[in-house]
């Protein structure tokens with residue numbers, strides 16, 4: 133039997149999935165500390181067995197975004213720390229799912245409160261330094277695989293989340309500003325937009341809006357979502373290590 137660790141050098145990586153930059157900011161902070169190779173989730177080579185992996189991703193509808201499933205099903209590594217960013221409404225149970233459904237070798241994990249993607253005037257500033265004790269788990273030779281307690285999710289959070297997002301948010305294109313560069317299409321992980329025109333694959337992640345070079349895209353929320361987003365904020369980081 134070939135020994136993978138002899139074939140591949142010990143590679144440590146910092147993988148991030150980010151649509152509206154919150155998780156990317158967390159990844160960039162962690163990278164100053166760890167100095168691992170920084171890779172966007174869709175570009176990860178899944179034929180390699182990695183050593184340490186730090187994974188940063190956002191919570192969508194109190195769950196793991198579907199765009200991460202292929203990576204979670206196929207990635208091989210020795211130790212993993214996961215940071216799930218969320219907009220301080222409710223984080224659901226995604227770390228538990230990651231640990232026990234995808235069977236990730238977690239030595240540390242955290243729910244990290246951030247600005248909410250949908251709130252334009254959210255002034256919240258995360259305290260990135262809170263993450264340092266978690267990142268230190270990679271330096272501890274005796275780190276053990278952790279247990280994650282099951283958290284409560286809101287009933288119905290997984291009931292057609294894409295459809296619910298589509299019904300509550302409208303993406304608007306200003307044709308006068310659009311220069312037909314299709315950067316929105318190139319950046320969309322769901323093949324849901326071409327030259328500013330949305331199709332039914334759209335999950336309302338807002339990545340296209342954040343990456344449009346001419347501010348030609350914007351969004352409008354319905355009253356129900358606006359009211360929901362006024363829910364009490366959870367500003368405390370939850371750490372497991």
Ligand SMILES: Cc1cc2nc3c(=O)[nH]c(=O)nc-3n(C[C@H](O)[C@H](O)[C@H](O)COP(=O)(O)O)c2cc1C
Nearest residue numbers: 150151152153154155190193194219220221222249
């Ligand atoms: C489609 C979608 C669903 C979301 N669902 C939740 C949620 O259930 N609970 C929550 O607190 N924040 C939720 N958020 C907010 C994001 O989790 C949060 O802003 C995150 O930091 C975004 O990361 P990103 O900027 O790297 O994409 C959601 C955002 C989007 C776009």
Ligand code: SF4
Nearest residue numbers: 310313314316328344
């Ligand atoms: S990125 Fe903006 S300007 Fe370019 S095609 Fe899309 S909407 Fe138009």
Ligand code: SF4
Nearest residue numbers: 320334335337338340
């Ligand atoms: S078209 Fe929809 S799915 Fe694609 S980047 Fe824009 S908001 Fe996200």
